[in-house]
Amino acid sequence: MSNTKEQLFNPIGDLVEKVSEDKREDDGTVADEEDRPVQEIESLCMRCREQGMTRMMLTSIPYFREVIIMSFRCEHCGFSNNEIQSAGMIRPEGIVCTIRCLGREDLDRQVVKSDTCTVEIPEFELTIPPFRGQLTTVEGLLRDVIADLGSGQPLRRIENEAAYNKIQGIIDACKEVLADDEDENEDTNGTVLKASQKDAPMKPFTIRLDDPAGNSFIEFRGSMTDPRWNMRTYHRTREQNIALGLVNPDEESESPKAPETEEAEAGLEGDDEIYVFPGTCSSCGHPSDTKVKKTSIPYFKEILIYSTNCEKCGYRDNEVKSGSAISPQGKRITLKVEDREDLSRDVLKSETGGLAIPEIDLVLQTGTLGGRFTTLEGILDQIYEELSTKVFASGDSRNQNDAFDHFLRKLKAVKNVEHPFTVILDDPLANSYLQNLYAPDPDPNMEIVMYDRTWEQNEELGLNDMKVEGYEQDAANDANAAKPDAKAEEAKA
Template sequence: MSEAKEQLFNPIGDLVEKVAEDKRAEEDVTTNDDERPVQEIESLCMRCREQGVTRLMLTSIPYFREVIVMSFRCEHCGFSNNEIQSAGAIRPEGSVFTVRCLGREDLDRQVVKSPTCTVEIPEFELTIPPFRGQLTTLEGLLRDVITDLSDGQPLRRIENEAAYNKIQAIIEGCKEILADDEDEDEDAVGAVKRASQKDAPMKPFTIRLDDPAGNSFIEFHGNMSDARWNMRTYHRTREQNIILGLVNPDEEPEAPKAPADESAEPDLVGDDEIFVFPGTCSSCGHPSDTKVKKTSIPYFKDILIYATNCEKCGYRDNEVKSGSAISPQGKRITLKVEDREDLSRDVLKSETCGLAIPEIDLVLQSGTLGGRFTTLEGILDQIYEELSTKVFAAGDSRHNNDAFDTFLHKLKAVKNVEHPFTVILDDPLANSYLQNLYAPDPDPNMEISSYDRTWEQNEELGLNDMKLEGYEQDAANDASATNTEAPKV
């Protein structure tokens, strides 16, 4: 079965060579149609209702998976169309590919965009909704954006000038990245000008492919440690599963089962109950609820999970806070990461916790990223996303780009565990946690130490002015002094 699959889905480079050989030998009558890499099928043209030809090519994208490339052309009316479809099943998780384009060499990256994929360019505030599948490059994707948005611009200029100006700004931005001008005459002066534009620095931008089916892809340069390339996966929502046809929209989601023992219900209220606090979305200003749930981490303490989801604009946020008393001492957790299994450890990083990886000179101060309850792999992904997005978006950092590229390469190597490294969590309130895979026995790769907080740390946390004992007597004395003091006449 695997041999037959390999024969059907050969690498795209091998198919190109085979197509060239078939063209040279197309006059050979002994050529078998079943052995040709491109199959031709007569199809109905939906424009003129005559017979056209659809060409199918089954191929394999390196480091990706098998796809079917389809191209249709009608010789009667000249209509043509091409599309790409995945030849595999829908992936268990959705995927998000992000590329920071810093030079025009990034425009040559190959792109596989499935029909369920959404394309985003944050710098232009541009979102391309799911449409037909494509096999193209980043440059081809930008040229399609220019072509699609330019259609109808003269009419928009008359009917809605504000929309025209907004769309025209996106078109001009894409043309500036591509460094060409299709309206310029083909003369020597124009050629020299275009050559100088190609050599000019390109304005950095970010492109993101979000595919809930997991069947899209952007090529990386070299290997997966490419600092400008990033991939993450996520669990699909019920709405996304409905769109993909995996869930019946008329089927009601399963309600949580009631406890079998009704007498035990009062004891479970504290951990099972979800509290809802009405508030306002910080992104769009519409009413939005914040949900809070208390949960307990084994061998640690109780925590509170806060989650906000705005139904109007889609803004989401989550945070974790301690649900226990303030610890009398701080805690420092040191983990020696040796293989990818360590990346699956659960991590609770409180808002007062700092994180450091000495091998790559990474130091995050307290408060960075806020409170997070995730895995070690998840928090490294968040660090990479935050650093790459913030720094690449700042134009002033362009001159120091080589140094930051080097740092991101090191961070990518750490994410892929290409070499052992050390993770240090330092929390003065001892509200952070790193999973012990050998619990309740000690973890040989993890060291946990407690220390006394300094006066400066207590002052920063507001603990020096906090009195937990004897405050009732002080309050009574203050009230008595106030009552006995007689006003002067």
């Protein structure tokens, strides 16, 4: 079975060489029809109802999976269509693949977009909904955007000028990246240059592929440590599984049990009561509820989990706060990470906790990322996403970007545990937590130190002026002191 699969789905480079060898034969044909890498099938053209030709090739993309590439063309009306479909098993998780395009060389990166993939370019405020599958490049993706949006612009200009101006701004941004308005679009031989070959400045931008089926991909350069490339996985929701045909929509939903299941998986214990607080969405301003649940982490303390989900704009926010009294001391947790098993440790980083990795000179100050309850791998992914997005989008100089490329490469090596490293979690309120895999016994790779807070730390946290005992008498004294002043004001009146 494995030999047959290898014969059917050969790497695309091998197929190109095979086609080149076939073309060099004297009679110009292939000796064995079954050995041809490209199969041709007559099929009906849906535009003119005449017979066209569909060409189909089975191949594999390195570091990705097996795919079927199909190309249709009708010689009668000139209609053509290209599509790519996955030929492998359905992945158990969805993926988000991100590429930061900083130079023109990034426009040549290969892009595999399935028919369930959503494409986002935040800098252009552009979201491309799921459509047919494509095997293209970053440049090809931008040219498709220009062609698709530009076809309806004359009519929009008459019917809805506001929509026309908004879409035209997206088209102009894509054309600026491709440098289509530049005069130097041809070389000395008159050959039209690709966008990556043009000598023109390019503003950095980001392309993000979100595919719940896990069948989309963006090419990385060299290896998966490419600092401009990142991929993370996530668990699909029930709605996504229904859309993919993996779950029967008529079956009873298990969503009410989801909070209990998530807590069981995370090792949490808590009651079933969820508090709902009405509020306003910070993104769109529409009414949005915040849900709060109190739970307990074994061998630690009680915490409050806050969750906000706006049904109008889709804005989501999750945060974790302490549900216990203020600790009299701070806590510093030091963990020596030696293998990938350590990445699965649960981490609670409170909003007062800082995180540091000395080996790569990474220091997150207090308040960075807010309160988060995740795994060590999850918080490293969040750090990478936050840093790469903000710095690449800031438009820094090329030299600064090169230095940051080097830093992100080291951060990605830490994410992949290519070498041992140290994680230091320092929280002056002792509200942060790092899972002990040997609990209740001591963890040989973890050191926990309780320390007295400095006056400056107490001042920053507002503890120096906080009084929790004997404040009733102070309030009474303040009230008595205010009475003579009130009588004096009455006398003056």
